[in-house]
Amino acid sequence: MENRETQIQLRTSFKEKKDIKASATALNLDVSSYIRALHAQKELPPPPSALEQKQLVELSRIGNMFNELVTLVRTGNAPDTTNTTVLIETMTLFIKYMEAHK
Known part of the structure; x- marks a missing residue:
């Protein structure tokens, strides 16, 4: 043994x-x-492909930016609505992309 x-x-x-x-x-x-x-x-499970690895890195980056935005909103330092709208549109597109490539 x-x-x-x-x-x-x-x-x-x-x-x-x-x-x-x-x-x-x-x-x-x-x-x-x-x-x-x-x-x-x-x-x-098999390790993530190179594409999946890139997607995970990008998703992590987006998540970090989202957390920063939430912190700014909570502290009363939210960016102007133009930047917020662009961020929301970008996140929506990313979510649609991820759903299409499952």
Whole structure:
């Protein structure tokens, strides 16, 4: 058997913890063995394509700008309506693009 030298800490809800323990017990396994067995059998999704990676970066950038805008609005420093309208139109176009390329 391989020497287990390190630990992984995992945060779960109380219900998830209870369910994981119950599933492990039902298979007569301790939690660590159960999670390793799940990991060994898990088929991972393919990594995002170059296009999807670019879209994720752009979506993150748009999300950051949106958060900045919300902060400005909350603090009473909102930009003029022209900039807000352009931002909303841009976000609408991006959402339509993403929906068309699912």
